[in-house]
Amino acid sequence: MAVAGLDIQPGQFVEIRGDAAMWKCVEAVSLAVERAEAVPCLNVTSIAHEAERIRTLPIEWLRRPSPFLLDLATRATAAVVIERDWRLLTESCPSERLQAWNQAVGVLLYQQESSHVPNCMIAHPGAVRQDELLVPREDIYRTMENAIGVDMIELDRHVRTVKQIMENGSVLEIRTPKGGRLKCQLGSRPVFENDGRLSDSLVLNLPFGAISFTVPETTAQGSIRIERWRNVHDLTLTFTDGRISEITAANSPKSFTDYIGTHSGHRDRISHIGIGVNPAIHAPTGLISVDECQSGMLFLALGENRYLGGKNESTLNMDLTCPGATVSVGSRCIVRDGRLALGS
Secondary structure, three states, rough: OHHOOOOOOOOOOEEEEEEHHHHHHHHHHHHHHHHHOOEEEEEEEEEHHHHHHHHHOOOOHHHHHHHHHHHHHHOOOEEEOOOOOOOHHHHHHHHHHHHHHHHHHHHHHHHHHHHOOOOOEEOOOHHHHHHHOOOHHHHHHHHHHHHHHHHHHHHHHHHHHHHHHHHOOEEEEEEEEOEEEEEEOOOOOEEEEEEEOOOOOOOOEOOOOOOEEHHHHHHHEEEEEEEOOEEEEEEEEEOOOEEEEEEEEEOOOHHHHHHOOOOOEOEEEEEEEEEEOOOOOOOOOOOOOHHHOOOOOOOEEEEOOHHHHOOOOOEEEEEEOOOOOOOOOOOEEEEEEEEEEOOO
């Protein structure tokens, strides 16, 4: 599906980026690329190896992208990215070294983004630790199968309806359970479709079923409550003039601030906001890349958004889900208490 969705053509150089622990998925994508008579270019490492590099190599070396990977980023005409868990890095590597490493990774990613290289992100249950999942791993596979086998007519109807409301609106208001009210302007930013087909954003996600959009960078005002991020609960982000001005949580807010602190640039701004519309996903799994497609799920990303037409430059690009939220555009309610309300 990734190869078909990216419309891979004979002779293309396709970067396959992933973790050695997910080798079966890497193999499957590589074979699919070759069956399309294209060239798979593997960029596969292990998290433990990257952690050792970050801890032991000179910091100036870490800041410089690998010439091999830079050449690959320049030559590749498409990329397939298999989701992975970088947690070991933030837990075991000094912050200043991790920030240098993120800087080099950011150069590689922006090289492809500025060259308009289409990419597909494949969700993988191995990217989340078992104690953070809300369901057994085998249930996530079934959820993903249901999500990509969704009734496309129904999905397209939801995508078109939500997109039209967003494009015709001017003010977005979000209310999250147990407090949290965020307002921002919509401006004239484009609304992107994650519907299993390659869109103008050059990003294809598997599974699919969401719309997303950037907002003018300085307009976000108020707070938004995140029920759960990793093992942090009741995380509340307060925005003033588009930037995070306060971070609180029921437990361990420092693990969140430490994580975003390893990144540079506009890490404290909203990257994009999205709404899940896939009717085949009924409940959260704990794997954000799946949960953000759940029908009625609000999600919010921080950091880099130039690939979506925004102005944030950052090495950070992380998604947060907000189950149970209510989302309105003007007087029109799109999501009420975590459920699509397109008939209201």
